[in-house]
Amino acid sequence: xxxMTQSPLSLPVTLGQSASISCRSSESLVYSDGNxxxxxxxxxxxxxxxxxxxxxxxxxxxxxDRFSGSGSGTDFTLKIxxxxxxxxxxxxxxxxxxxxRTFGQGTKVEIK
Amino acid sequence: EVQLVESGGGLVQPGGxxxxxxxASGFTFSSYTMHWIRQAPGKGxxxxxxxxxxxxxxxxxxxxxxxxxxxxxxSKNTLFLQMGSLTAEDMAVYYCARExxxxxxxxxxxxxxxxxxx
Numbered sequence: 001x002x003x004m005t006q007s008p009l010s011l012p013v014t015l016g017q018s019a020s021i022s023c024r025s026s027e028s029l030v031y032s033d034g035n036x037x038x039x040x041x042x043x044x045x046x047x048x049x050x051x052x053x054x055x056x057x058x059x060x061x062x063x064x065d066r067f068s069g070s071g072s073g074t075d076f077t078l079k080i081x082x083x084x085x086x087x088x089x090x091x092x093x094x095x096x097x098x099x100x101r102t103f104g105q106g107t108k109v110e111i112k
Numbered sequence: 113e114v115q116l117v118e119s120g121g122g123l124v125q126p127g128g129x130x131x132x133x134x135x136a137s138g139f140t141f142s143s144y145t146m147h148w149i150r151q152a153p154g155k156g157x158x159x160x161x162x163x164x165x166x167x168x169x170x171x172x173x174x175x176x177x178x179x180x181x182x183x184x185x186x187s188k189n190t191l192f193l194q195m196g197s198l199t200a201e202d203m204a205v206y207y208c209a210r211e212x213x214x215x216x217x218x219x220x221x222x223x224x225x226x227x228x229x230x
Binding site for chain 2: 031033035037039041048049050051054055060090092094095096097099100101102103104105106
């Protein structure tokens with residue numbers, strides 16, 4: 001199975017400051033169709049996961065533009081440009097290129 | 113509005129069985145591949161199973177293959193997960209999710225909790 005490794009696992013941030021989460025895959029996520037199937041999900045406390053980003057950098061409708069995704073191959077990043085209180089939660093990357101789909105361990109974002 | 117509502121969770125003894133359901137609304141259920149993902153208490157997300165839109169193709173993660181069966185009833189907009197020979201490692205919140213396109217999951221349900229009875 002493809003292993004997804006996130007860092008850091010815990011990320012205390014000050015309101016208004018930026019935050020970055022790294023996600024690395026054990027194999028290239030470029031599929032035979034040329035697309036890279038790397039998604040980011042946010043899970044707020046007590047809630048279900050919510051998709052933020054699909055195919056590396058495409059933001060879901062309704063997702064604030066302070067969230068952005070980037071990367072290629074095996075190395076990906078989710079950036080929050082100016083953290084707000086509502087951003088508290090756990091963030092997961094997920095690869096959709098290979099079976100089984102696999103998730104990173106999760107990064108817990110909290111306010112300092 | 114897309115909605116996925118899971119049910120069927122509850123207390124189960126180790127070695128027992130349980131069937132989970134996920135009722136879909138707000139979209140053409142029969143056009144989408146559907147998935148089950150689980151989350152043990154306080155832990156991360158773990159992929160479980162998938163079924164194609166018509167139900168003719170299924171996928172299982174190794175840890176559940178042979179014990180779990182995914183199925184669907186497109187006439188009732190319902191996804192199922194029949195779970196058997198349950199162990200402590202299967203105790204989790206089970207989510208159903210929709211695949212809008214290959215490699216992607218967009219909408220998730222609220223989850224249903226499977227717990228071990230003493």
